[in-house]
Amino acid sequence: MTPADADLVARVLVHDDRHAFATLVRNHQSPVRLFLRRLCRDDALADDLAQETFVRVWRHLGSWRREARFQTWLFQVAYNLFLSELRRRRPTEALSADGEAVDAVQAPRGDAVHLQHDVAHALAVLSLDERAAITLCFQHGLTHQEAAEVLAMPLGTVKTHVLRGREKLRKRLGAWEGAGAP
Amino acid sequence: MNAERDPQLESLFAPPAHVDDAGFTDRVLARLPARRAVNPWWRRAILAGAGAAAAAVGLGAPTVLAAVQGVFTTAVTQVASGGVPVVSLVMAGLLAWSAAAVVLEERA
Known part of the structure; x- marks a missing residue:
């Protein structure tokens, strides 16, 4: 507060x-x-x-x-x-719920716009819970406890979602990690 | 918690992009419902009534408590025998509670 x-x-x-x-x-x-x-x-x-x-x-x-x-x-x-x-x-219309198959990020293309594009695509492969937890913790800086309150989930569940999401993102964004954020 | 962090990966998300307001706040304000104007006298009257009741309990605690106990005992007895007055009492209480809630609520 x-x-x-x-x-x-x-x-x-x-x-x-x-x-x-x-x-x-x-x-x-x-x-x-x-x-x-x-x-x-x-x-x-x-x-x-x-x-x-x-x-x-x-x-x-x-x-x-x-x-x-x-x-x-x-x-x-x-x-x-x-x-x-x-x-x-649901079920008549999709609203970006669970992860979708998208092309893997092959290599960094060197600017912030491309990074944002690749991050958005990488997030798309995550499940809804993983995406919400990752977004809250990584992008908005919430603690796992705060994310658990937002998502109405047990703390351990949020940690699991973050962990799984992080592994998926690493696979997708590994090339960017070496390059660092522009 | 820090051991679970991945600064390198998180750095790809930060600093977070900023979304320009671009009239968003104005659109929200235009959609806000009007709050019900609560007459401050109602609040004062309810508070005064509650205060008077509390004072009565405080000043004449033994007497009041005995009276309350008597009412409660009577009520339990009447409930056990299916008496209507207790139902009426409960209904009156619920009505009073609802009235107070309506008076004090913010327009949803």
């Missing part, structure tokens, strides 16, 4: 301060949208879910447990909405 988040939340709850809520949205929209984009691999849908995430957060702001970081709670709400969308669409 950052003091700034707690202060902004208090202003929203006590004074119904929409400017404070706008600041919260601005501060956190990027990680939430990135997380959902990794899960959905459909930017428009991810942004719709992100909007719904913040609307739901607005409605239930009072239920935020302050011992958890505000961002962790946001991810939790976003992930639950994603799962609801997944359930709603």
